[in-house]
Amino acid sequence: MAPESQDQDLPQVLVLGPPTVFSCLESQFPNRFHFLKPWLSKLPLPQFLTSYAQYVQALIIPGGSLALTSAILDCLPSLKLVATASAGVDHLDLPELRRRGVAVAYAGNLFSEDVADMAVGLLIDVLRKVSAGDRFMRQGLWSTKVNFPLGLKLSGKRIGIVGLGRIGCEVAKRLEGFGCRISYNSRTKKPLVPYSYYSNVHELAAECEALIICCGLTEETRHMINREVMVALGKDGVIINIGRGAIVDEKEMIRCLLQGEIWGAGLDVFENEPEIPEQLFTLDNVVLSPHVAVTTHETFLRLSKLMVDNLEAFFSNRPLVSPLWISGAAEEG
Amino acid sequence: MAPESQDQDLPQVLVLGPPTVFSCLESQFPNRFHFLKPWLSKLPLPQFLTSYAQYVQALIIPGGSLALTSAILDCLPSLKLVATASAGVDHLDLPELRRRGVAVAYAGNLFSEDVADMAVGLLIDVLRKVSAGDRFMRQGLWSTKVNFPLGLKLSGKRIGIVGLGRIGCEVAKRLEGFGCRISYNSRTKKPLVPYSYYSNVHELAAECEALIICCGLTEETRHMINREVMVALGKDGVIINIGRGAIVDEKEMIRCLLQGEIWGAGLDVFENEPEIPEQLFTLDNVVLSPHVAVTTHETFLRLSKLMVDNLEAFFSNRPLVSPLWISGAAEEG
Numbered sequence: 001m002a003p004e005s006q007d008q009d010l011p012q013v014l015v016l017g018p019p020t021v022f023s024c025l026e027s028q029f030p031n032r033f034h035f036l037k038p039w040l041s042k043l044p045l046p047q048f049l050t051s052y053a054q055y056v057q058a059l060i061i062p063g064g065s066l067a068l069t070s071a072i073l074d075c076l077p078s079l080k081l082v083a084t085a086s087a088g089v090d091h092l093d094l095p096e097l098r099r100r101g102v103a104v105a106y107a108g109n110l111f112s113e114d115v116a117d118m119a120v121g122l123l124i125d126v127l128r129k130v131s132a133g134d135r136f137m138r139q140g141l142w143s144t145k146v147n148f149p150l151g152l153k154l155s156g157k158r159i160g161i162v163g164l165g166r167i168g169c170e171v172a173k174r175l176e177g178f179g180c181r182i183s184y185n186s187r188t189k190k191p192l193v194p195y196s197y198y199s200n201v202h203e204l205a206a207e208c209e210a211l212i213i214c215c216g217l218t219e220e221t222r223h224m225i226n227r228e229v230m231v232a233l234g235k236d237g238v239i240i241n242i243g244r245g246a247i248v249d250e251k252e253m254i255r256c257l258l259q260g261e262i263w264g265a266g267l268d269v270f271e272n273e274p275e276i277p278e279q280l281f282t283l284d285n286v287v288l289s290p291h292v293a294v295t296t297h298e299t300f301l302r303l304s305k306l307m308v309d310n311l312e313a314f315f316s317n318r319p320l321v322s323p324l325w326i327s328g329a330a331e332e333g
Numbered sequence: 334m335a336p337e338s339q340d341q342d343l344p345q346v347l348v349l350g351p352p353t354v355f356s357c358l359e360s361q362f363p364n365r366f367h368f369l370k371p372w373l374s375k376l377p378l379p380q381f382l383t384s385y386a387q388y389v390q391a392l393i394i395p396g397g398s399l400a401l402t403s404a405i406l407d408c409l410p411s412l413k414l415v416a417t418a419s420a421g422v423d424h425l426d427l428p429e430l431r432r433r434g435v436a437v438a439y440a441g442n443l444f445s446e447d448v449a450d451m452a453v454g455l456l457i458d459v460l461r462k463v464s465a466g467d468r469f470m471r472q473g474l475w476s477t478k479v480n481f482p483l484g485l486k487l488s489g490k491r492i493g494i495v496g497l498g499r500i501g502c503e504v505a506k507r508l509e510g511f512g513c514r515i516s517y518n519s520r521t522k523k524p525l526v527p528y529s530y531y532s533n534v535h536e537l538a539a540e541c542e543a544l545i546i547c548c549g550l551t552e553e554t555r556h557m558i559n560r561e562v563m564v565a566l567g568k569d570g571v572i573i574n575i576g577r578g579a580i581v582d583e584k585e586m587i588r589c590l591l592q593g594e595i596w597g598a599g600l601d602v603f604e605n606e607p608e609i610p611e612q613l614f615t616l617d618n619v620v621l622s623p624h625v626a627v628t629t630h631e632t633f634l635r636l637s638k639l640m641v642d643n644l645e646a647f648f649s650n651r652p653l654v655s656p657l658w659i660s661g662a663a664e665e666g
Binding site: 155275 | 353446447449450451453454455457458460461462463464466467468469470471473475476478480481483484485486487488489506507508509510511512606607608609613614620621622623625628629630631632633
């Protein structure tokens with residue numbers, strides 16, 4: 001869509017995706033920027049960019065699915081800022097962006113509490129069969145005297161946290177209130193936390209009854225939760241993934257779920273979002289969530305403001321409010 | 334079913350219901366008692382009791398739906414012990430049992446942790462739309478780009494606990510880990526808790542964003558959560574009921590849910606279990622659970638043992654392990 005005349009003088013911001021938060025951002029902060037919206041144009045993206053985005057200095061982008069490739073960057077010779085609406089940055093080619101002198105603003109820890117809340121919600125749901133119970137009720141099965149199967153107890157359980165960044169710590173804090181015993185795996189032992197450290201995720205799984213995946217996706221963490229880890233977790237074991245889908249070997253997980261080699265899984269993320277293996281739909285021991293762990297009304301309002309603050313800082317030559325801090329971001333997922 | 338010859342010498346225990354835990358109890362503790370099972374007989378219950386239970390001194394019964402009426406008690410002239418597999422005792426006519434000199438054993442605090450875990454699970458589910466998200470996924474809507482609606486944030490919310498007995502305290506402890514601000518309503522202010530006290534549930538609702546019903550059902554608490562309370566809670570307000578269905582005016586709650594006067598409800602209990610109003614099935618802002626907040630594998634094993642311990646104490650003239658302690662029980666729900 002070509003620039004509209006009335007906001008020609010506003011700073012131009014290219015919107016890729018768009019991020020889910022964009023409509024909230026646009027309505028909350030009108031008349032601050034001139035947004036270029038390729039999805040409203042009939043042109044293929046490269047032609048749109050070549051035609052309208054030659055002078056664009058800033059873009060906003062969602063996390064996760066949409067990769068900011070070199071081919072896209074080649075169409076944006078003036079680009080100086082990528083503001084991603086995510087805490088994870090695996091969709092960004094950071095070395096390439098650095099090479100091109102493009103700064104990155106991200107969501108930082110904004111989502112940590114929401115993600116941790118969701119992780120605990122998914123854990124209770126899988127153990128106590130909350131969604132399965134709701135399905136049972138809506139199918140009208142209660143009054144037929146069909147027995148609803150028993151769940152497993154959360155209180156006191158041994159929980160393993162994979163990736164003890166900000167989100168992992170928030171999950172641990174919550175689960176302490178349930179009397180759970182917390183252990184964790186991360187690249188390095190954290191000096192100031194009271195939880196048991198395992199340098200090896202397989203050993204962590206063997207000691208725990210649930211694993212909560214809170215790490216980011218890197219070459220080291222891809223398919224880190226493999227068949228061996230799941231078997232070590234055991235038949236009463238639960239996997240909660242609020243990190244990135246590809247950290248878990250999804251095919252093997254489905255096999256373990258089908259064969260009862262683990263108790264269940266609560267999944268907010270998947271290997272090929274938004275496509276997910278149809279076998280998952282047939283399983284009563286999984287809870288499926290459309291990558292919304294980060295997403296609440298309250299946080300959307302805060303994220304809109306944060307993105308606007310970053311854009312305004314950029315256009316005023318002030319320091320970014322939440323510049324990417326790579327080590328933290330990679331750990332947050 | 335008539336007594337079987339091989340266990341004629343074992344103490345007779347009448348089983349009413351039966352409680353869901355009964356099959357677990359029977360398989361875990363074989364050859365301890367001779368169980369009378371009216372549901373296996375073609376006789377109507379009164380005739381069964383008159384024919385086979387004249388000398389029965391002890392019975393076990395589930396909580397909730399099955400009321401132990403005077404008509405039943407009249408058929409059991411030798412009865413000396415009722416062991417209920419529940420923490421709530423509203424199905425028992427306590428004055429009448431006392432008048433007849435019948436002792437009552439109950440489940441005490443055995444369920445508190447499980448119920449509290451479930452209360453938090455339902456709260457997260459309603460706020461964050463976990464079950465609705467799972468339904469959305471299983472309907473294959475994610476890949477169609479239909480937007481899944483935003484949920485509300487739990488962390489930091491103002492939560493009102495209605496009935497701060499053992500379960501209410503366990504719920505509060507868990508929600509502190511989420512940074513929630515806890516207030517409560519109960520018959521009397523508790524001297525040792527750090528939470529704000531409201532003597533009036535309407536005022537509590539006006540100050541809070543969610544109410545968690547943890548009290549028992551009494552004449553005072555019946556329909557205590559009425560339309561006025563729900564309106565005071567407001568359109569972002571959530572009701573979680575893990576107490577008893579009739580504490581909430583169910584018809585008014587459904588009206589408030591339909592009209593968006595409250596955000597949602599998580600319900601493990603209902604006014605006329607297992608029948609529930611079909612309108613609830615059409616609502617995406619409720620989570621329905623088949624009265625399983627108390628029910629996990631681990632707790633069933635412990636409950637089986639507790640009931641057997643009470644029965645053995647009774648038949649050995651030892652004090653009951655978990656005699657009913659009326660004020661505590663009424664508060665626990």
